[in-house]
Amino acid sequence: xxxxxxxxxxxxxxxxxxxxxxxxxxxxxxxxxxxxxxxxxxxxxxxxxxxxxxxxxxxxxxxxxxxxxxxxxxxxxxxxxxxxxxxxxxxxxxxxxxxxxxxxxxxxxxxxxxxxxxxxxxxxxxxxxxxxxxxxxxxxxxxxxxxxxxxxxxxxxxxxxxxxxxxxxxxxxxxxxxxxxxxxxxxxxxxxxxxxxxxxxxxxxxxxxxxxxxxxxxxxxxxxxxxxxxxxxxxxxxxxxxxxxxxxxxxxxxxxxxxxxxxxxxxxxxxxxxxxxxxxxxxxxxxxxxxxxxxxxxxxxxxxxxxxxxxxxxxxxxxxxxxxxxxxxxxxxxxxxxxxxxxxxxxxxxxxxxxxxxxxxxxxxxxxxxxxxxxxxxxxxxxxxxxxxxxxxxxxxxxxxxxxxxxxxxxxxxxxxxxxxxxxxxxxxxxxxxxxxxxxxxxxx
Numbered sequence: 001x002x003x004x005x006x007x008x009x010x011x012x013x014x015x016x017x018x019x020x021x022x023x024x025x026x027x028x029x030x031x032x033x034x035x036x037x038x039x040x041x042x043x044x045x046x047x048x049x050x051x052x053x054x055x056x057x058x059x060x061x062x063x064x065x066x067x068x069x070x071x072x073x074x075x076x077x078x079x080x081x082x083x084x085x086x087x088x089x090x091x092x093x094x095x096x097x098x099x100x101x102x103x104x105x106x107x108x109x110x111x112x113x114x115x116x117x118x119x120x121x122x123x124x125x126x127x128x129x130x131x132x133x134x135x136x137x138x139x140x141x142x143x144x145x146x147x148x149x150x151x152x153x154x155x156x157x158x159x160x161x162x163x164x165x166x167x168x169x170x171x172x173x174x175x176x177x178x179x180x181x182x183x184x185x186x187x188x189x190x191x192x193x194x195x196x197x198x199x200x201x202x203x204x205x206x207x208x209x210x211x212x213x214x215x216x217x218x219x220x221x222x223x224x225x226x227x228x229x230x231x232x233x234x235x236x237x238x239x240x241x242x243x244x245x246x247x248x249x250x251x252x253x254x255x256x257x258x259x260x261x262x263x264x265x266x267x268x269x270x271x272x273x274x275x276x277x278x279x280x281x282x283x284x285x286x287x288x289x290x291x292x293x294x295x296x297x298x299x300x301x302x303x304x305x306x307x308x309x310x311x312x313x314x315x316x317x318x319x320x321x322x323x324x325x326x327x328x329x330x331x332x333x334x335x336x337x338x339x340x341x342x343x344x345x346x347x348x349x350x351x352x353x354x355x356x357x358x359x360x361x362x363x364x365x366x367x368x369x370x371x372x373x374x375x376x377x378x379x380x381x382x383x384x385x386x387x388x389x390x391x392x393x394x395x396x397x398x399x400x401x402x403x404x405x406x407x408x409x410x411x412x413x414x415x416x417x418x419x420x421x422x423x424x425x426x427x428x429x430x431x432x433x434x435x436x437x438x439x440x441x442x443x444x445x
Contacts, residue, residue: 001318002026002077002101006070007041009081010060012371012387013296014041017079020310022046029073031066033059035379040371047073054381060084063091070100077101077317079310083383086293087114103317105271105292112267113290116161117199123287126266128259131278131286133201136161142179145200149178152202158182160189161197166236168192171203204286206437208247208279209233211291212260213301215272215312221322222264224257225301226330228274232425234348234441239418240425241297242335243304246396246434250329252283257327263290272298272313296388299369300334303392332392333399337407337422339370339387341378344421352380356414361406365392365399368410378415386417396434400426 004027007014018028018041030045035054042048049069052059059065061084070078078095080086080102089110095102105113113119120130134148149156149172158181160168168189170181186196209230216222229245230238244253260275274295276288298309305328316322342348358374370387372378378386389410391403404426410419425431428444 002314004029004046004073004075005077005079005103005314006031006066006073006075007045007079007081008060008066009079009084009086010036010039010041010371010382012369012385013081013083013294014039015044015371016369017081017310018045020308021079021314024311024314026314029069029075031060031069033381035381038376040373049073054379056084056381063088063094066091067094067098067100070095071098075100077103077314079103079313080293082294082296087291089114101317103271103313105269105273109267109269109292113292114162116159116289119290120287122267123263126262128263128287129285131202131204131288134199136197136199142182145182146175146178149175149200152200155203155205157201157203158185158198159201160185160193160195161199162189162193162195166233166238168198169236204278204280206281206439207231208245209238209276209288209438210245210248210256210279210285211274211276211295212257213272213274213295213298213309214260214264214269215316215322216264216267216269217316217322218268218270218319219321220265220268222261222269223322223327224260224264225305225307225328227253227256228295228297228300230297231436231438232431232440233438236438238297238338239340239441240335240337240422241300242333242396242399243300244330244333247279247283249283252285253329256285259285259287261327263287271316272309296338296385297336299367299388299390300336300392303334303367303390304330304332332394333396334390334392335399335403336388336390337403338385338418339389339410339412339422340384340418341386341415342384342418343416344418348418350380350384351416352378352384353415354378355412357411358413359409359411361389361409363402363406365402366390366406367392372412386412400432 006029028045030048051065085091089107092102093107170185213225232240277285367390393399
């Protein structure tokens with residue numbers, strides 16, 4: 001087994017990984033930017049290395065600094081968490097070049113599935129349904145783009161080929177909005193991914209966003225751990241996730257799981273990941289993308305399965321063989337709410353600052369993943385998520401009641417957060433019935 005793992009990330013996911021790694025008897029190395037010097041992941045790791053100034057490009061995205069940190073601490077593996085470099089094929093290959101195990105997908109799978117066009121072509125090849133769409137556009141004339149959009153038929157959605165996290169995406173309901181949306185998506189794609197490549201896809205009105213958690217080993221075995229419903233979103237950013245989905249029937253759950261496994265086995269994918277689908281109101285499902293990494297919402301799958309997915313990632317990276325195929329069908333319910341440092345009443349504007357007082361909820365079936373504490377200063381350089389609260393029970397009704405109680409107990413003073421907004425959501429009649437889609441919040445607010 002690995003002797004020392006460097007966690008190439010920050011915040012709650014870095015701390016969450018450190019906890020599992022320590023429980024496995026493995027030494028941990030935290031990295032941090034100068035502004036994160038007092039973050040909990042720095043305090044609780046066995047070693048910590050400063051890798052640069054606050055800007056991500058100079059610290060958490062600085063590959064030479066991360067490799068150097070691993071080498072000077074003699075770390076034999078790197079866990080990238082999610083975001084930052086978790087899907088960066090070059091970083092993965094540089095780890096291998098320096099004799100460091102990258103705990104995640106291999107570079108070939110990142111390249112193949114990280115490019116949305118390539119991923120769709122692969123899925124079509126093995127018979128998985130995909131939405132009608134275009135090939136990649138880099139520097140095409142506007143007339144050519146307009147022609148393709150007309151052929152696909154409005155509404156359409158513009159997406160960054162190398163996108164993720166809801167960035168570089170614009171929905172277009174009619175031709176008169178195409179040009180502005182195209183320019184906005186291209187600008188955002190360049191800002192976030194340093195690539196302007198875009199493509200067009202048929203847009204499903206009011207879809208459900210369902211992802212299947214998968215695992216695969218280097219010997220070709222794979223299984224799934226059922227689904228998560230990630231349809232509660234704002235600007236393509238997930239806010240609330242639940243497992244299992246109240247929208248899926250047992251037949252559809254089985255069918256989607258089988259399709260996900262078909263993809264994993266064809267790719268001979270190694271590690272933990274998700275296959276993501278969009279579903280229309282008639283329950284037709286279409287491949288959207290594959291995420292070759294751990295997800296923010298992996299927690300609810302852990303709660304309904306009893307597995308530690310970070311531990312499974314580490315075992316698989318070390319060469320563990322999966323046990324006999326045992327696709328999972330849930331018997332418990334779990335909901336995750338993301339707590340962001342934002343002002344919901346001001347269009348969810350980021351609200352960094354110092355936390356003056358804090359109280360975390362607890363009790364049976366309640367889990368909080370966070371790196372904040374009273375006195376902690378939330379910086380403005382990074383994503384605004386500061387905590388995740390996960391409630392688990394035997395039924396969806398009980399789980400929602402537990403989440404309500406937990407949100408009432410969760411106190412964060414000194415900054416604005418999305419807790420009041422989430423409290424209202426947990427009282428919404430349509431949400432309680434499971435009647436929601438990816439446009440639910442836009443229509444509601």
